[in-house]
Amino acid sequence: TKQIYAFSEGNMSMRDLLGGKGANLAEMTNLGLPVPHGFTLTTEACHRYQETGSLSSELLTELDEALATLSQTTGKQFNGDTQPLLVSVRSGAAISMPGMMDTILNIGLNDQTVVALATLTNNERFAYDSYRRLLAMFGNVVYNIEEETFDHVLTDLKQQKGYDSDLELTADDLKQIVADFKAIYQAAGKGEFPQSPKDQLLAAVNAVFESWNNHRAQVYRQQNHISESLGTAVNVQEMVFGNAGEQSGTGVAFTRNPASGEKKVFGEYLLNAQGEDVVAGIRTPETIEVLKDAMPVIYDQLMGIAEKLENHYQDMQDLEFTIENGKLFLLQARDGKRTPYAAVKIAVDQVGEGLITKEQALKRVSPESVSAMLHPEFDETDLGQHTKLTTGLPASPGAATGRAYFTAEDAKRASDGGEQVILIRQDTSPEDIEGMIVSQAIVTSRGGMTSHAAVVARGMGATGVVGAHEITVDYAGKVAKVGDQVIHEGDWVSVDGTTGNLYLGQINTTPAGVKGELSTLLDWAKDVAKMGVYTNADTPQDFQKALDFDADGIGLTRTEHMFFKPERLLQMRRLILATDAKGRRDPLSQLLQMQQEDFYQLYKLAGDKEVTIRLLDPPLHEFLPHDEAEIQIVANQIQETPERLRERITSLKELNPMLGHRGDRLAVTFPDIYQMQVKAIMSAVIRLNDEGLEVHPHIMIPLTDSRDEMSWVRDLVTDQIQQMVNNSGIRVDYTVGTMMEMPRACVTADQIAEVSDFFSFGTNDLTQLTFGYSRDDVGSFMPEYIKQGILPADPFQTIDTQGVGALMEIAITKGRQTNPELPIGVCGEVGGDPASIEFFNQIGITYVSCSPYRVPVARLAAAQATL
Numbered sequence: 018t019k020q021i022y023a024f025s026e027g028n029m030s031m032r033d034l035l036g037g038k039g040a041n042l043a044e045m046t047n048l049g050l051p052v053p054h055g056f057t058l059t060t061e062a063c064h065r066y067q068e069t070g071s072l073s074s075e076l077l078t079e080l081d082e083a084l085a086t087l088s089q090t091t092g093k094q095f096n097g098d099t100q101p102l103l104v105s106v107r108s109g110a111a112i113s114m115p116g117m118m119d120t121i122l123n124i125g126l127n128d129q130t131v132v133a134l135a136t137l138t139n140n141e142r143f144a145y146d147s148y149r150r151l152l153a154m155f156g157n158v159v160y161n162i163e164e165e166t167f168d169h170v171l172t173d174l175k176q177q178k179g180y181d182s183d184l185e186l187t188a189d190d191l192k193q194i195v196a197d198f199k200a201i202y203q204a205a206g207k208g209e210f211p212q213s214p215k216d217q218l219l220a221a222v223n224a225v226f227e228s229w230n231n232h233r234a235q236v237y238r239q240q241n242h243i244s245e246s247l248g249t250a251v252n253v254q255e256m257v258f259g260n261a262g263e264q265s266g267t268g269v270a271f272t273r274n275p276a277s278g279e280k281k282v283f284g285e286y287l288l289n290a291q292g293e294d295v296v297a298g299i300r301t302p303e304t305i306e307v308l309k310d311a312m313p314v315i316y317d318q319l320m321g322i323a324e325k326l327e328n329h330y331q332d333m334q335d336l337e338f339t340i341e342n343g344k345l346f347l348l349q350a351r352d353g354k355r356t357p358y359a360a361v362k363i364a365v366d367q368v369g370e371g372l373i374t375k376e377q378a379l380k381r382v383s384p385e386s387v388s389a390m391l392h393p394e395f396d397e398t399d400l401g402q403h404t405k406l407t408t409g410l411p412a413s414p415g416a417a418t419g420r421a422y423f424t425a426e427d428a429k430r431a432s433d434g435g436e437q438v439i440l441i442r443q444d445t446s447p448e449d450i451e452g453m454i455v456s457q458a459i460v461t462s463r464g465g466m467t468s469h470a471a472v473v474a475r476g477m478g479a480t481g482v483v484g485a486h487e488i489t490v491d492y493a494g495k496v497a498k499v500g501d502q503v504i505h506e507g508d509w510v511s512v513d514g515t516t517g518n519l520y521l522g523q524i525n526t527t528p529a530g531v532k533g534e535l536s537t538l539l540d541w542a543k544d545v546a547k548m549g550v551y552t553n554a555d556t557p558q559d560f561q562k563a564l565d566f567d568a569d570g571i572g573l574t575r576t577e578h579m580f581f582k583p584e585r586l587l588q589m590r591r592l593i594l595a596t597d598a599k600g601r602r603d604p605l606s607q608l609l610q611m612q613q614e615d616f617y618q619l620y621k622l623a624g625d626k627e628v629t630i631r632l633l634d635p636p637l638h639e640f641l642p643h644d645e646a647e648i649q650i651v652a653n654q655i656q657e658t659p660e661r662l663r664e665r666i667t668s669l670k671e672l673n674p675m676l677g678h679r680g681d682r683l684a685v686t687f688p689d690i691y692q693m694q695v696k697a698i699m700s701a702v703i704r705l706n707d708e709g710l711e712v713h714p715h716i717m718i719p720l721t722d723s724r725d726e727m728s729w730v731r732d733l734v735t736d737q738i739q740q741m742v743n744n745s746g747i748r749v750d751y752t753v754g755t756m757m758e759m760p761r762a763c764v765t766a767d768q769i770a771e772v773s774d775f776f777s778f779g780t781n782d783l784t785q786l787t788f789g790y791s792r793d794d795v796g797s798f799m800p801e802y803i804k805q806g807i808l809p810a811d812p813f814q815t816i817d818t819q820g821v822g823a824l825m826e827i828a829i830t831k832g833r834q835t836n837p838e839l840p841i842g843v844c845g846e847v848g849g850d851p852a853s854i855e856f857f858n859q860i861g862i863t864y865v866s867c868s869p870y871r872v873p874v875a876r877l878a879a880a881q882a883t884l
């Protein structure tokens with residue numbers, strides 16, 4: 018069988034035989050693009066080499082023929098004294114594989130052709146520079162001489178001459194280096210550097226085939242489950258030189274603008290230069306527009322190539338080109354890197370141009386890059402001027418700058434005084450809510466991705482960094498410390514919620530908005546996605562934000578978050594501290610008024626979209642004062658003695674509040690609280706009905722463990738609804754469903770579905786209880802678990818498919834055994850995570866619900882999950 022293919026004989030589909038690089042070079046050649054000529058030794062040739070340990074005589078014959086053809090097509094010859102043929106030798110397996118020998122450039126140079134090259138390019142320095150590079154690469158790859166041995170020679174000479182950079186080396190210096198490098202071969206017992214180009218080539222090919230079996234490559238294959246039998250191909254390609262004179266040059270171009278996405282070739286080039294010169298920034302390159310005047314024919318050819326490549330690969334391309342003596346060569350083309358904004362614009366534009374389908378466009382944009390487009394960012398240059406203080410978990414994206422405060426009250430006061438503030442705390446609790454609302458960013462030293470601070474920050478769209486454990490906050494001294502760095506109250510700090518970084522000082526931000534193309538893309542996503550995307554929202558402001566992002570409705574309203582405002586907190590405290598139903602009556606009726614208005618506002622905003630309201634969930638003690646000063650104030654407010662208040666607080670105290678008096682356990686012991694909430698919901702529904710808006714309330718019960726428990730609470734709720742319906746005389750369609758957040762509930766889901774109209778997975782609690790990880794304390798060990806590879810990711814951020822996910826699958830299967838139509842959502846934090854969404858789509862989840870800013874991200878991920 019044939020073991021060598023000229024580039025013109027292959028194509029993209031021959032990856033297995035020609036390797037990835039070889040197949041791509043062939044594809045471009047066949048497109049009629051001016052790729053420097055060359056040929057590929059197949060993976061089949063590699064197999065034979067592996068079997069016998071040498072290059073077969075058939076292969077050597079084919080190689081001679083391939084070289085002869087190459088000489089003919091290029092007009093260059095090995096050892097040529099006017100047009101010397103120089104080639105590169107590169108490995109290239111079907112799957113790109115670091116760890117293998119990669120590249121040797123300038124094969125074909127020797128004591129004779131280096132002179133010819135100097136004459137040809139009129140650049141002696143360049144010729145000897147190329148020669149010494151060949152000597153070092155060849156010595157290292159073929160003879161295993163340490164790279165450092167060559168580096169030392171260079172460093173010593175530079176030191177001796179007092180040079181700072183390689184660029185100061187003269188042609189004479191480089192001649193000296195070439196001589197010294199040759200001496201290294203001798204000293205290493207390798208004899209003369211082979212002067213015959215053919216010998217150089219054969220040695221290089223041998224080295225590539227050998228490198229398939231080197232240790233690094235083997236380890237890489239094992240780790241990545243790449244078959245040992247694949248083998249690598251070898252590409253031999255003519256070298257072209259952009260520094261052969263003023264009619265030569267080199268450059269890079271993108272087929273569209275990689276920053277803005279504009280449909281216009283964007284690029285830079287340098288005349289009489291090599292690729293490295295453009296990258297190294299020694300000379301300032303010209304823009305591609307200048308080439309239009311300087312070399313109009315080449316320019317037109319390049320524009321034609323750009324268009325052809327884009328049409329062929331159906332995506333924006335990044336290309337490297339070289340002009341050698343007025344002749345254009347394409348060295349490489351690949352999908353170009355781009356900003357999130359450009360990614361969206363290019364994808365949508367290309368659909369408009371008929372180049373790609375909507376489905377392809379949806380796949381082109383990463384959901385996370387959508388997230389990056391919705392939040393302000395730090396100005397890149399300004400960011401470069403600041404050094405990072407520490408890093409925590411990136412809890413809520415965005416970039417914020419402000420003055421540091423350490424208590425909610427101080428933050429509030431400073432904000433009232435017109436300051437931009439950042440709240441830095443050990444952790445946060447519901448009492449801090451007012452200070453959190455006014456803060457640009459919230460930073461905590463404890464807690465994980467679903468801690469109070471993280472959830473609240475995301476809900477509000479505030480920037481958040483949590484679990485930055487290097488920070489210690491000294492509340493009394495009003496300072497925070499990171500090592501010996503001190504942040505005083507009022508100092509400027511800047512917080513990046515996308516990276517989790519914290520900086521000292523003020524950094525400028527640039528706003529980001531929803532752009533036209535993004536909303537087009539998200540409309541397509543909505544058409545394609547099977548799962549619905551709802552939002553977690555507790556206030557009309559949050560909900561409005563989510564509606565702006567086209568949420569399908571509300572999947573979770575955490576009603577406890579509605580009690581954080583000061584006047585409500587007071588009534589809530591009166592309620593909790595009352596010792597009997599009689600004492601609870603007045604605060605309950607006050608709260609009823611307030612909640613009724615809350616629900617009215619949410620339903621009104623929703624129009625005909627669905628809203629799911631969850632009844633009160635948190636442990637009661639969260640609402641109570643903790644320190645002595647506060648106890649005094651609250652005692653005063655509720656007209657109680659501090660002693661009795663303290664007693665009551667003690668009696669409510671729980672060792673494990675997260676596993677304590679929460680959710681429906683609260684309903685069973687204090688039924689009047691849930692009754693009040695249902696009454697408030699129904700009052701709002703009836704009021705809207707009078708105004709002509711028909712609302713179907715969805716009421717959700719948290720923390721359910723069993724059918725009997727759910728059944729008990731459901732009766733409580735439906736009795737209250739029935740009472741209201743009977744009194745008003747209107748008809749109301751409603752549903753009562755449950756959160757699925759207890760492992761026991763998941764394994765008995767068939768029973769629970771008998772008394773539940775829908776399920777919604779509370780993956781925050783379900784993860785907490787499945788792993789036994791306290792969600793508010795994971796900051797102390799989770800980072801280490803991830804670093805050590807014990808966990809692949811934080812399961813509070815990305816669903817643990819094997820454990821938590823398996824429980825979900827059990828619950829879904831059992832729930833739908835009872836009720837095949839059962840709607841099943843996810844409203845924990847992973848509901849907005851693209852990788853998790855892919856899994857949820859697979860297991861038959863009906864909808865996800867996430868914080869407002871995650872809605873567009875989730876929408877795109879939900880669409881991608883179906884493609």
Ligand code: PEP
Binds near residue numbers: 575758778780782783
């Ligand atoms: C959950 O547990 O996933 C959930 C959504 O409820 P919360 O975070 O309010 O406990």
Ligand code: MG
Binds near residue numbers: 779782
């Ligand atoms: Mg929960």
